[in-house]
Amino acid sequence: METIRISDILKLEKSGLELTVNGWVRTRRDARGFCFLEINDGSCLANLQVIAPETLPDYDTLIQKITTGSSVSVKGTLVDSPAQGQKFELHALSLDVPGLAPQDYPLQKKKHSLEFLREIAHLRPRTNSIGAVARIRSSLSYAVHTFFQERGFCYVHTPIITASDCEGAGEMFRVSTLDSDKPPRTPDGKVDYSKDFFGKPASLTVSGQLEGEIYAMALGKIYTFGPTFRAENSNTPRHLAEFWMIEPEVAFYRLADDMNLAEEFVRYLAKHALDKNLADLEFFNERIDNGVIDRVKNIAESPFERISYTDAITILEKNNDRFEYKVKWGSDIQSEHERYLTEVTFGKPVIVHDYPKDIKAFYMRLNDDNKTVRAMDVLVPKIGELIGGSEREERLDVLTNRITAMGLDEKSYWWYLDLRKFGSAPHAGFGLGFERLILLLTGMQNIRDVIPFPRYPGNAEF
Ligand code: 4AD
Numbered sequence: 001m002e003t004i005r006i007s008d009i010l011k012l013e014k015s016g017l018e019l020t021v022n023g024w025v026r027t028r029r030d031a032r033g034f035c036f037l038e039i040n041d042g043s044c045l046a047n048l049q050v051i052a053p054e055t056l057p058d059y060d061t062l063i064q065k066i067t068t069g070s071s072v073s074v075k076g077t078l079v080d081s082p083a084q085g086q087k088f089e090l091h092a093l094s095l096d097v098p099g100l101a102p103q104d105y106p107l108q109k110k111k112h113s114l115e116f117l118r119e120i121a122h123l124r125p126r127t128n129s130i131g132a133v134a135r136i137r138s139s140l141s142y143a144v145h146t147f148f149q150e151r152g153f154c155y156v157h158t159p160i161i162t163a164s165d166c167e168g169a170g171e172m173f174r175v176s177t178l179d180s181d182k183p184p185r186t187p188d189g190k191v192d193y194s195k196d197f198f199g200k201p202a203s204l205t206v207s208g209q210l211e212g213e214i215y216a217m218a219l220g221k222i223y224t225f226g227p228t229f230r231a232e233n234s235n236t237p238r239h240l241a242e243f244w245m246i247e248p249e250v251a252f253y254r255l256a257d258d259m260n261l262a263e264e265f266v267r268y269l270a271k272h273a274l275d276k277n278l279a280d281l282e283f284f285n286e287r288i289d290n291g292v293i294d295r296v297k298n299i300a301e302s303p304f305e306r307i308s309y310t311d312a313i314t315i316l317e318k319n320n321d322r323f324e325y326k327v328k329w330g331s332d333i334q335s336e337h338e339r340y341l342t343e344v345t346f347g348k349p350v351i352v353h354d355y356p357k358d359i360k361a362f363y364m365r366l367n368d369d370n371k372t373v374r375a376m377d378v379l380v381p382k383i384g385e386l387i388g389g390s391e392r393e394e395r396l397d398v399l400t401n402r403i404t405a406m407g408l409d410e411k412s413y414w415w416y417l418d419l420r421k422f423g424s425a426p427h428a429g430f431g432l433g434f435e436r437l438i439l440l441l442t443g444m445q446n447i448r449d450v451i452p453f454p455r456y457p458g459n460a461e462f
């Protein structure tokens with residue numbers, strides 16, 4: 001007898017087969033002569049209803065004692081269900097219970113807050129919402145690879161441990177094997193990192209971009225997809241200390257090409273979610289955010305707006321009375337401003353480009369005005385910044401000046417500068433925060449609920 005998953009049962013054309021289904025019990029209800037079990041196996045949102053007749057062995061001693069959360073293995077016959085909203089039900093011929101869950105199982109059938117579920121991250125994937133998030137994450141990861149592979153990009157594994165700070169913002173987690181109580185010291189009393197594991201200070205990467213550029217300058221089109229780490233003390237619903245980033249980098253691309261790629265990518269991912277994860281999306285639309293499907297469709301179907309930073313500031317300044325932080329030319333735009341542009345002004349994703357150089361990273365290409373750089377951010381409703389990217393500074397002298405002007409150590413970027421020395425070429429890329437994408441596609445409110453095991457200040461449980 002064949003073991004089958006519920007998602008595959010729902011694809012069957014007709015009933016009548018004898019099957020085995022393994023899963024966990026969501027509810028049990030007794031009726032005269034039999035009991036109903038709702039089983040979920042994680043393959044999809046839908047449960048399978050099992051009908052266990054009293055003629056089964058151990059009916060009173062075991063089957064009637066099955067609790068929410070117990071695991072079961074059911075052999076039975078698939079029959080057409082008379083009940084509404086389900087195609088089939090399974091009439092049990094035998095039923096095993098490998099793991100009975102005691103009454104203190106925390107996920108009893110009632111609505112639990114997402115905050116509470118975060119405290120039981122080892123059990124929360126068994127809920128409809130977190131299970132659906134997990135399936136969408138998996139499906140979208142696959143879509144990321146498909147998108148780039150179909151377009152001839154090479155997937156490059158950039159390092160997790162690094163000695164360079166890509167964003168130059170000093171928000172890195174130190175990686176060290178030195179004894180933190182008694183670290184070796186140099187004669188002038190500083191910690192002697194030459195005695196550390198790597199012979200110098202090392203950290204977890206904030207971005208794979210710099211190493212991505214190395215490969216783009218050899219293979220032409222590359223992308224990375226991996227974990228990145230930021231030690232910024234941001235306790236917001238959009239920041240994590242550990243998150244996944246997708247970073248394409250393309251040789252001979254200019255900023256306009258980069259924006260085109262970013263837009264095509266986001267729209268492809270939105271369409272993929274609608275095509276492949278509709279049942280889960282419908283659940284989010286009904287239970288979490290009833291605008292989410294419309295927003296995802298809008299993203300898939302209509303072109304993004306593009307506006308320069310300078311023009312965006314003109315719009316925002318007229319509305320400064322609405323904002324907590326007032327803006328003027330030169331200010332970094334905050335999430336309240338980003339959301340105003342994408343939600344109120346345009347009602348769709350917006351790409352803001354050509355930001356002032358002083359609020360952006362050292363590697364972005366300087367414009368001829370000497371004031372702005374070829375940066376772009378993709379802003380989306382409900383989230384704000386989804387993507388940050390730029391055309392890179394490919395001119396050795398300009399880049400060297402920028403590095404020193406920003407107080408960074410030229411020596412530690414020697415290999416990055418070499419790329420500008422040996423066969424330099426224009427190139428551009430961007431980084432998309434995977435968890436922010438999942439927020440966008442699910443309508444979930446808090447980034448801590450769209451990654452299995454969130455890391456944020458004060459939390460690294462599980
Ligand atoms: O804008 P960011 O800092 O850009 C970079 O890291 C570039 N090196 C990327 C590149 O050009 N290759 O980060 C890129 C994206 C942001 O737009 C945001 O979606 C996400 O990464 N992100 C975060 N997501 C969750 N938690 C955080 N703390 C994040 N910081 C950035």
Ligand code: MG
Binds near residue numbers: 385387388
């Ligand atoms: Mg950014």
